[in-house]
Amino acid sequence: MAAHGPQVGRRMERLESRAKVTGRADYTHNVVLPRMLHAKIARSTVAHARIRSIDVSEAAALPGVHSVVTAADVKRVIAKPFYGPAFHDQPILAIDKVRHVGEPVAVVLASDLHVAEAATHLIRIDYDVLPAVFDEVEAASSDVFVHDELKPAGTFPDLKHLQGRSGTNVALDFKVRRGDVDKAFAEAAHVFDDTFRTGQVMHVPLEPMVTVVDPGDEHIVIHTASQSPSFVRIEIARLLGWRENQVQVKTRLLGGGFGAKLYIKLEALATALALLARRPVRVALTMEEQFFTITKHGTTFRIQSAVNADGIITGRRCEVWWNGGAYADIGPRVTQKSGFTASGPYDIENVSIDSYQVYTNLPPAGAFRGFGITQVVWGYECQADIIARRLGLDPVEFRRRNLLREGRPHATGTPMHDAALHRVLELTAERMQWNQPFDHGTPERRRGRGIAIGFKALVAPTTSVATLSLQGDGSAILSMSTVDMGQGSDTAMAMVAAEVLGIRAERVRVVHPDTDSTPYDMATLGSRSTFHMAHAVRLAAEDVLAKLSAMATELGVPDRGAAGAGELLRRKYGMPAGNIVGTGSFVPPYVSPDHDTGQSPDITPNWMIGAAGVEVEVDTETGHIEIVRFENVVDCGTPINPKIVETQISSAAIQQLGMTLFEEMEFDELGQLRNASFAEYKIPGIHDIPERIGCAIADNVQRNGPFGAKGVGESGTFGVSPAIAAAIEDAVGVRLTALPLKPEAVYRAIAAARGDALADA
Template sequence: MTLAETKKLPSPVGESKTRLDVIEKVTGAAVYTDDIPFGPGLLHARVKRSPHAHAKILKIDYSKAEALPGVKVVVTGEDFPKRIGLYLVDKHIFARDRVRFIGEPVAAVAAINADIAEKALDLIEVEYEPLEAVFDPVYGASPEAPLLHPDMADYDVPNYIFPQAGTNIANHFKIRKGDVERAWEQCAAVVESEFYIPHVQHVPIEPHVAVARWDDDGTLTLWAASQSPFAQRNLIAKSFGVSQSDVRVIAPLVGGGFGCKAGVTMEALPVAIASKVKGRAVKLTLTREEEFFTNFVRQALVIKLKMGCDADGNLVALKNTMYWDGGASTEYGVNITRAGGYNSTGPYFFPNVHTDSLCVYTNHPIGGAYRGFGMSELHTGIEQTIDMLAEKMGIDAVDFRLKNCVKGGDIILTGMTMHPTGLNQCIEKAAKAIEWGKEAKPSSPNKLRGKGIALMWKAPSMPPNAGSSAEVKFSEDGTVTVSLGGQEIGQGAFTVMAQMAAGVLGIPYESVRVRGPLDTRYSPYEWQTVASRLTWSMGNAVVAAAQDARDQLLDLAADHWDEEVEDLDIVNGKVISYKSEQEMSVKDIGIYGLPNENFEGWKGGPIVGRGSFMPTYVTNLDFETGQGDRAVVHYTTGAQAFDIEIDKETGRIEVLKSASAFDVGRAINPELVRAQIEGGFIQGYSSAVYEQMLLKEGAMLNPSFVDYRIATAVDIPIEHHVDIIEVPQDDGPWGARGIGEHPMVPTIAALANAIYDATGLRLEGPPFTAEKLYLAMLDAGLVE
């Protein structure tokens, strides 16, 4: 047995290591933004918000508020002329000439305590002149609708977003592949459908909170519950006209993000207020109610589909028209529309595709990233329509999917060649788990029973050149600290990064430290913690940094022993030589280097490994056709299935069995992957049966947990079967792809298909509440 064999650790990659942030989280020691003490000098901010969906601001009088003892500053849009935005720069921090949604910030107060700030809000008088509002994206896209952003043509925008001047269409993304109009003639069956997927909220349990302080030297420090400290640094610096390096964003642990803490939402508000009270930290915490109606929402979608296949059941053509309810600002939403467009076939091969994906301004709350980035909404339409077509052809829905789903080598809708994918296996696994094809009788005459399946695909949606970087450093005790800029939002990113670093370096997982807070002054750059991209992109950067450190250690040892690097290895924290069977501990050389013979000088020094990663191969797509070489980096694919019963007396759904199968490339930490799948599935299920922002004339009627219900412990399906498929990604670390968002993407559609199987009914859209189902069954004569 060789030295290496006796000492080799099993690689931590692929093992379900315990999260490295878990002890602090169960003892109450974990620090979130709201937990940071700022002392008695802290000012508390509250925001005056628009009660109108669309109105001109005629006058703001805040003299009485300013005069209230304890109030330190009142600000309005007058003070902040520059716009801000991630993709389309269309948003003012405070409304200036007009308000565009109920809840839009109009003014703000900072006072010595929240009670005084709250009282001061009532003293601010705002006069409005109501304007005609737009609440329907289809109407909004029409020439009849009033223009909500007459200056849109002047807004800054990247060259892959296509605003249509003179309209409310902030992005028009097209796919033109083949010839759809001629293709209908080849079809043996064609189906048409239309669905509406309503607004929902992210509902992290931690509400948004941010604290800002400007110092007299012109520097800004922002503490925020943030998925995106670097993007916030960049956008805030631009909007306030300062240098990025003068903006320091500190981001402690995040109590749930799901996309709503990406980009810049409310963080710019305390920054703006604090700019008028230099030297004072200003804190703004959203109430749960504000969290519901003032924050980024998941945009509603109207989707119209026409789909056809030939006599053998091969998909031939798809026409997909999507109207995204972008809300009052589409700074982030334009890219969701783009993602909806370049994924618009769902995970299927169609030779002919005609897609129009339209991002439309409305007077609803602002759309932003939400776990899945448009994919839950899109797939809710696509996957039900696939079922409709399969039924029309008399083909089993699983067989139809196996036949038509995207496979490695297919030229997909954008002209990109699909990489190898395990989608076929996902379909088979999910179907098997719910005993697809086996007849299932209702448990009582009062129940209807049905099964349903749906597939998904999703690529990371981001700028083509979104980058990651990392550093690896040693401590005197031989432990390694990995510095990085991607956030721990609950998904386990820090843990997975530690596993990767340990795997490359050859040291135990327990010897790696990854800790927040992220701090743009010291942490290496990361674009944003979004798009399920960290395991893949930040993982590649961490691997590169660990490899760099490893190379330095081996070079040092090779020099010291006068051996070749090829004969050396690092196992279990020791550098070893397979040739001479010498060994030395990494601990002894990671910082102090090594002495030459007889201590005649030294070699080495503190080891710092550096790594970065950025995809270099993503191309833009043609505006007219949506065609290009490679629109995205890769696709994670998967399937979910349900076996359900519906109570004929109440309309309630009871899930008997459910299943998920996703191709993650490689599970770096299988239990964390499962945890993502379980949690994402329940979030999807919750959105499928309970959740909707009830908006009436732009006002949210249910902005609290009392009436915006989410799944609780008593609501979760009893059995959820999870399969992990591993078809490796060529440029992923150990072949890994992301899995954070995907588990909630097919859920609504899979449930809708099961409901159809049980009742023969297709509802316009989720949530599939007991009431909707009961009344639909009643109207269809299924119940009395």
């Protein structure tokens, strides 16, 4: 036990909390460099077209403009200016062709931001418009091709299977096959066939994307609001043909990320501009521009289930089409990692899953909090309620009968261990008082309730490395490339280090990512940091203790751990000098899924579980929905810091609430986005959320996790959407199958159910 009491499990304030509330916290937006130029982007106004010509003469002649840059200029410093974590398919600036509205085509550089902005409107771009495709299902079989050729990046082990293709919009098709699905359906007492849809939405981090690049002599410094500084260094070095140690990436605190700031976003463009100008360049997006940069996948999910007379699911077919937009980004990983969970957390002997990443002429889609899980949970949990209702079963009881139990294999063949599915379900039902009598309200204000549960596999295989430097006074400096974007990772990792060293977490200083000094971390994504980086930090701290013990033995004195570091160092060096540096590296075990069946004995090191219980009140005359009760329960193993875990659960639930009820990127038939601003794109405000949001952590231990822990940043999103849809049906008897569940959609469904002709007006 730690000398100052256990650190893991403390309800501790965040290390950076005071700096944030006093305005002293350091963000990339604060970076100002001498002679810095501002960049503003001229973007495509059409969804799909060949570029006939770009006339920049008028823009370049505007007083105050330093230069105007097109793809031809970029090629002077980067010969092959294509990037991407899965495919090298995205040009730094459009080359020959544009593939979505809002794609960057040219850039103006100026010392004055407003001059640069004005000059973008003077750039004349002539297009030869091409047919475009926007729907993911149609695009999968269309002869309108977004890309002529696909070039796999080959960067990550789990994406090494990607192949170059031509003549298709399908970037990846991933499948799972288990048992005899045809036989299960032939013998079924009941067969269900439903299709569920979600649209594209945006991450809306309140700190928009920003990158500042300072060019030197064969060395550049990239200041960027990124969730993956290690990847930025690797990718920029590849693009330039430089050594990695010629590229330094520095990341400060982030004002939100949610997946939007992963891999390469602005860094390649800012680097090219800085090398061309030979001056520091700042590229900072407006909130509107973020809508054209990265989104969450829209999906179409067809799910068919064979069910026996006892209400047991015996077979399931799933087809999921992911709208990847114009560039793949990390969509193939989303397609695989979430695709293999499409059959749900249920014990089904016979499963067939097909998951397709499809190019369209919409803005690119990539990682988003939940990493595709919320889209598939939306489908399989909505159908769970449809099945239960048709069979006359209580929705909770139906799930009890079908949920996987400890040691049983998931559809991929990987046994589920330490996944508290049943505990999470029962705790949610208990908090909802599910077995108590329920008042459905009045004819004008109907009440209903719903429950849903989902799960997520931890992304694997990935690597995390940490270094820990113990100072002569027993304090410590932790260096890692995990990015704190509001989730409290700095605090959690300090607590892990302190737990091992036997000191208080406040005595650990966390160094923000700087690739010249902080070691490699794959990225801050997918709730992986608590599991991967905390293991690396634990190992680094244990390495420090081992070195202290060896030094104590060498000097012939008692080993007093971190508390005795000062005395040991004075004896060793004859003065208060030196420090002890420990390193830790962690990579979990992983077995790649079989190409033809998706089967793997070890497809993930752990499973995260989340459930939601919701009570709603529906105004039958307007379709307006009010959330009356909101309960969220997760299995995160042993919480490192329960206080932060609770805020993670509630914040995740609120974010998914927005995508359930309000958020939708509205495109017209030409691919033009109608609502790229907070004036028209609504996220939840204080009046949209219930007065109290219930949060609970199921009692569980992740036995292969650091101090029994696993990730939690996404678990609170899983069950929200289907639970609300179930509550609406319980209230007014209509089942909605597409998100968002806007009042108009609810009202139209109510009107249609009663045969009102106005339903289609």
